Amino acid sequence: MNEEKITALEKKIQKEHGNIAGMVVLKDGRTVYENYFNGCGADDTIHVFSVTKSIVSILAGIAIDRGYIGSVAQKVLDFFPDYTVKRGEKTIQTITLKNLLTMTAPYKFRSAPYTRFFSSEDWVMAALDLLGGRKPAGEFRYMEMIGPDILSGILSNATGQPVLDFAREALFEPLHIAVASNIVLYTPQEHVAFIKKNCASGWVADEKGHNTAGWGLTLTAVDMAKIGQLYLDGGKWEGRQIVSEEWVAESTAEHSRWEKEKLSYGYLWWTGILNGYAAMGNSGNIIYVNPADKMVVSIAALFKPTAKDIMEFIEKDIKPLFCGAEG
Incomplete structure (x- = not known):
């Protein structure tokens, strides 16, 4: 990879996307780029906000695959x-x-x-x-x-165990992802502090032990890339079918549409995104998967309410640079 182009990319990250903590680019199943910013490193877990939703979607698919849930048509x-x-x-x-x-x-x-x-x-x-x-x-x-x-609540009641326990056994441990423990936020001040914290660790839960499904999970940039590669490979990881290929396809197909924003939606995944699909969270957190180019981009980003459009950054700067990369 041309070092001058990489240097230019990283200068743009620092200038226009200064809240990025870590970025990983996979091409054809291999890491072609990995770097960290803002004093963060490969082992630092970041609150990925609504990317959590797509993880919960995977867990719902696994629960259906295993027969804990009959189908998405259940009331x-x-x-x-x-x-x-x-x-x-x-x-x-x-x-x-x-x-x-x-x-x-x-x-x-x-x-x-x-x-x-x-x-x-x-x-x-x-x-x-x-x-x-x-x-x-x-x-x-x-x-x-x-x-x-x-x-x-559905996942807990269907599987008979807390969501984090189910997630560890069914998804995280097979992918070698470590999520430390539940994080209980008792006051509004603790809630705000967690959102603003640079390197949080764990998964937010209420006082009853129910893990959040819309936000609150912390992952590393590499963890996020693994999730993207899992989906790119049709639900397989190291030869093991973690979630069915049928669920991967169904969950990333368009089922509804946010007309106001002109965005299509699958099962807690954004679809039709730059010829692919994505798990997207506040502040530029993203797992972007492009099946045609066999490419995964994961970005872990620190909280910034005015973060610039991360999809534009991927489209104009990352894809052109790495889609032809041989490492």
């Missing part, structure tokens, strides 16, 4: 038999797992009641209480934090 309330539906509520009884995975579930609020939600000890039940409302299921409505946690 959400099938997994919560003790939940009491309030009088007159009908919509919540129609909502399926697929609605949660495709962001087409309705909710009873216009603006997210974060304070009330996060002050609850049980975020799964708090999210269930907000699920439904007057609108029927089917319209795309992106839920950053409130809503996806219901998937955490």
Whole structure:
């Protein structure tokens, strides 16, 4: 690889994407680029924000593969038999797992009641209480934090174990990914401090031990690249089928669309992204997979509310530089 071009790329990272902590580029299954910034290193885990959602999607696929969950057509309330539906509520009884995975579930609020939600000890039940409302299921409505946690409750109830335990056995350990432990945030101040912390470690959970499904997971840039390569290889890792090829294809196909932003959505994966698909999180965190070019780009980024468009950076600077790379 031309050292001058690499130097130019890294200067652009420092100038325009100064919150990047680590970046890995894989081509044809080999690492063609790996570097770290902001004092971070290969072993530093970063809060990847909504990339967490795509990890939860993989776990849902594994649970279906193993028979813990029948299909995405199952009703959400099938997994919560003790939940009491309030009088007159009908919509919540129609909502399926697929609605949660495709962001087409309705909710009873216009603006997210974060304070009330996060002050609850049980975020799964708090999210269930907000699920439904007057609108029927089917319209795309992106839920950053409130809503996806219901998937955490579904996975726990279906598999009979905490999500982190299931994730370790089914996904993380086979890929040699280490997620230390649960992180419980008891106060708003702790919540803000976690988001702003440069090198956090673990997976956020509520006081009941339910792991977050929309945010809160910490990974290294290499961990993220492994997830991308797993999907690029049809769910296989080191010769072992971790998640079915059918789920990989189904979860990265378009099932819904955010018309306002002109973005298509699969099962907690953004689809139709530069001839590929991506797990995307706040501040430029991303796992980008391009099957045609056999390319994976993972970027772990520190919190920055005004981060520049990471997809434009991949399209204009990373792809042209590495798609023909031989290492």
